[in-house]
Amino acid sequence: MVSENQNHYNVAAYITAYEDASALNDCLTAIRSQFYPIKQIIIVDNSTRSLERSEANRADDRLLTWHHPENIGIAGGMTLAIQWAVQHEYDFLWTFDQDSAPAPDCLERLLQAYAELATEDYAIGMMAPTAIDARTGQTVKPSRFLGDRFRGFLPDNAISPYECDAPITSGALVWLQTVDRVEPPDIGLFIDGIDLEYGLRLRQAGFHNLVVPGANMYHRFGEPFQVELFGKKKVFQLYSPLRYYYICRNHTYLELRHSNGSYRLTCCLRRMKFLLLTLLKILAFDSDAKPQKAIACIIGTYHGFLGKLGKTW
Numbered sequence: 001m002v003s004e005n006q007n008h009y010n011v012a013a014y015i016t017a018y019e020d021a022s023a024l025n026d027c028l029t030a031i032r033s034q035f036y037p038i039k040q041i042i043i044v045d046n047s048t049r050s051l052e053r054s055e056a057n058r059a060d061d062r063l064l065t066w067h068h069p070e071n072i073g074i075a076g077g078m079t080l081a082i083q084w085a086v087q088h089e090y091d092f093l094w095t096f097d098q099d100s101a102p103a104p105d106c107l108e109r110l111l112q113a114y115a116e117l118a119t120e121d122y123a124i125g126m127m128a129p130t131a132i133d134a135r136t137g138q139t140v141k142p143s144r145f146l147g148d149r150f151r152g153f154l155p156d157n158a159i160s161p162y163e164c165d166a167p168i169t170s171g172a173l174v175w176l177q178t179v180d181r182v183e184p185p186d187i188g189l190f191i192d193g194i195d196l197e198y199g200l201r202l203r204q205a206g207f208h209n210l211v212v213p214g215a216n217m218y219h220r221f222g223e224p225f226q227v228e229l230f231g232k233k234k235v236f237q238l239y240s241p242l243r244y245y246y247i248c249r250n251h252t253y254l255e256l257r258h259s260n261g262s263y264r265l266t267c268c269l270r271r272m273k274f275l276l277l278t279l280l281k282i283l284a285f286d287s288d289a290k291p292q293k294a295i296a297c298i299i300g301t302y303h304g305f306l307g308k309l310g311k312t313w
Contacts, residue, residue, distance in 0.1 A: 009111055011173075012040040013094040014081035016074045021051040023098040023220075028057045030101035031094075036108040038094070042084065044068060044077030073190035073311065078169070082184045086176050097170040099220040102129060109215035110173045113161050117210070118175075125178050125207030126199065128167030129215040136224050136235050142167040142211050143196060148259045148267035150196050150251070161210040166199030171217040181205050188309030192243070193250035200258065225285050236281055241292040244282075245300040245313040248275065252304025268305070275301045 013031050017024045024043070031041060043065045045051055050067050057063065066080065078095055085093045094107060110127040118124045131140035141152025142164035155162050169185075172195075182205045185198045199209050223238040239247065252271045259267040275297055282293050296313065303312065 009091045010089070011036070011038050011092045011094055011107065011111075012042060012081075012085045012088075012090045013038050013096065014042045014044070014078065014085075015096045015098055016044055016046065016077045017051055017098045018046045018071070019048070019051075020098055021053070024051050025054045025057055026101055027096055027098050028053065028060075028063075030104075031096070032057070032060060033104050034102070034107045035105050036111060038062065038107070039090075040064060040085075040088075042066070042081045044072070044080060046071040046073070046077065071311070073187065074169075075185040075189050075191070075194045076187045078194065079184040079187055082174065082176065082179060086179050090176055093174045093176060095169050095172055095174060097219070100131075100170045100217055101134070101219075102171055102217040103215070106171070106215045106217055107173070110212055113210065113212045113215070114173070114175075117161065123178075123207050124175055124210060125182070125202035125205075126167060126169075126172045126174055126209045127161075127215075128164075128172040128209065128211045129217040130211060130213055131168050131171060131217050131219050133224070134218040134220050136226075138235065140168060140219060140221075142209075143199070145196075145200055145258060148263040149255050149270050158211075158213045161212045164199070164209055164211055165203050166196045167209055167211050168219070169195040169198060170219055175207075178202060178205070178207055182207070186309070189250050189254075190246060190309075190311050192246035193254050196251070196254050200254075227285065236285060238282075238286050239293075241289060241296040242313050244278070244293050245296040248278070248297045248300030249304040249308075249312075252301050253307055253309065256305065257307075271301060271304070 015027055041063050045067045048069050106129050114127050141154055143150040143152055143166040145165050182201050185194045221237050225236045225238050227234055255267050278297050279294050282290055
């Protein structure tokens with residue numbers, strides 16, 4: 001049920017799409033099925049050719065599509081959508097990757113939590129759902145920044161909304177009045193780490209980012225690969241060379257950028273350890289394009305230390 005406290009919010013949704021019509025249509029269907037009314041759905045289609053939408057999705061006059069075959073990435077698309085939503089006086093922008101599908105009551109639960117918690121003294125930057133890996137069933141951990149690294153965490157038996165530095169931006173409800181104090185995501189990051197960078201800047205500006213238990217969203221990441229190590233089952237995510245490059249580059253850049261003093265040294269050591277473990281994982285468990293993926297990780301880490309951003313791979 002939509003309460004009287006939340007039925008006045010103007011919400012626009014946004015999707016970054018790229019070369020996967022099936023995923024885009026599934027995401028659109030899930031957004032269109034929300035109990036809470038969404039006034040506009042923006043799609044930034046980064047595909048070389050415009051993705052075909054299903055008949056039901058084509059018939060929805062709330063859809064606004066911008067085609068960018070040059071591929072402006074997740075950060076570039078989010079930035080355009082945030083600017084558009086601010087200009088059209090929306091209260092919130094609900095941001096998505098195409099690989100996400102929120103439960104029908106997800107937006108309603110996010111807005112209900114916002115209405116209950118937000119005050120003049122407690123400004124909320126993002127309300128995020130509980131993200132669940134659609135293929136493994138594992139809960140995706142939001143992040144905290146611990147001096148020299150971002151680290152995922154889950155509270156014990158969370159019932160009420162809980163704070164983090166950076167939830168994943170897919171499924172996050174961004175309060176648009178933050179734009180007066182915090183610029184949109186850094187387009188130089190292109191496709192990875194946008195949530196870490198944007199979420200932490202919101203926190204540093206005094207806003208609170210919360211994850212709402214019970215507001216569920218299902219998300220697909222890389223290719224999950226399950227192994228048993230020392231009697232325990234472990235799930236690894238495998239990626240393309242391009243994705244490995246941006247993961248290694250952007251995380252190295254962001255963690256080093258936000259580290260101070262002696263933490264900069266421990267950050268460098270941790271990033272080298274991460275690189276080594278990632279290379280071992282690729283060699284041990286990946287069956288496709290091992291040399292390309294290993295090179296992507298090495299170059300990405302090197303560029304991260306240099307601070308070389310942009311669409312470079």
